[in-house]
Amino acid sequence: MKKLVLLPHIFGLLAVLGSCNNPQPQENQTIVGGKLQVLVDETLLPVMEEQVAVFEHLYKQADVELSVAQENQIVTKLVNNEVEVAVLTRQLNAEEMTFFEARQFRPRVYRFAEDALALVVNKNSADSVITVDDIIRVMQGKEPVGQVDRLVFDNPNSSTVRYLKDLAGVDSLPATGVYALKSNSEVLKYVYETPRTVGVLGLSWVVRPDSALRRYTDGVKVLGVRSQAGKPGADGYYKPSQSNLAEGIYPLSRSVYIINAEPRKGLGMGFAAFLTGLSGQRIILKSGLMPDSLPPRELIIRK
Structure with a gap:
């Protein structure tokens, strides 16, 4: 995996070089200015909104517009050259990369965080744990185990659905036991509002909710998950904490990537x-996800 390390104090110099080499100067874009x-x-x-807010505060000439989409929609727009930068929880596969190779160009891909699927239930639910095998049973259309009647996803085309379909080895959702809404907030x-239901969410929606969702996050709890036999996390039930993500023992973790398909320095x-x-x-780190590289901490020791 490629790493990109760029210290703030050299941004200015690179911005000048980038603007000189930009094949489309009419866009008036540098690596620290313009629209994206x-x-x-x-x-x-939630976590990307925080990133953009701080980035735009530091670089006043930058205007970053976040547009939300489902995973398959994002990939389609990338390969069709409708958008050049995207944030996903997977890399492009070999088939998708052929679209770029036909243009003799390979996107730059950088991993910057470790995320997790958080499984939540009503706070009054008797359940506090679940196993990966239980989840797979539901995804395969088999009888649910315990007091859980159904899994609820944000969208049928979301990355959470794709993740659990891959985990269960199925190509489509079962006719019963699985429901899809329209968003993580829903x-x-x-x-x-509905007991006996397990909601499948991105972790940042649980740990960094906005004020409008606070009452709902206060009314749910996150389940501990036990992995399959022989895999890390099979010796107990683990929640999606930063320490568990760092140790690799939470079973439903996933990497987060920024894919930059700009053909120029922008x-x-x-x-x-x-x-x-x-x-x-x-x-x-502050968001509750696991950073790709832990920021250093400086300790000042006074005599």
């Missing part, structure tokens, strides 16, 4: 540098 549209997986929206509300490069750099990694 970023398509982001809806499960990652999943929170549904679980808050604001996408600067934003990727920010995400993988010190400031962006601190925001990831």
Whole structure:
């Protein structure tokens, strides 16, 4: 995996070089200025909103517009050259990369965080744990185990659905036991109002909710998950905490990538540098996700 390390104090110099080499100067874009549209997986929206707010505060000439879409929509727009920068919870596969190779170009891909699927239930539910085998049974259309009647997703085309379909080895959702709504916020509300339901969310929706969703996050609880036999996390039930993500024992973790398909040095490069750099990694740490590289801590010892 490629790493991008760019210190803030050299941004200015690179911006000048980038503007000189930009084949499309009419766009008036550098790595720290101009306009940029970023398509982001809806499960990652809360943490990405924080990243953009800080980035634009530091670089006043930068205007980053976040557009939310489902995973398959994002990939389609990338390969069709409708958007150049995206944030996803997977890399492009070999078939998708052929679209770029036909243009003799390979997108730059940078991992900047470790996310997780959080499984939530109504706070009054008797259940507090679940196993990966239980989840697979539901995804395969088999009888649910315990007091859980159904799994509820944010969208049938979301990254959370794709993740659990891959885990269960199925190509489509079963006719019963699985429901899809329209967003992560709707999943929170549904679980808050509906017992015996497990909601499947991106972790940042649980740990960094906005004020409008606070009452719903206060009314749900996160389940501990036990992995399958022989895999890390099979010796107990683990919640999606930063320490468990760092140790690799939470079973439903996933990497987060920024994919930059800009054919030139532009604001996408600067934003990727920010995400993988010190400031962006601190925001990831604060958000409850696991940063790709832990920011250093300085201790001042006074006599």
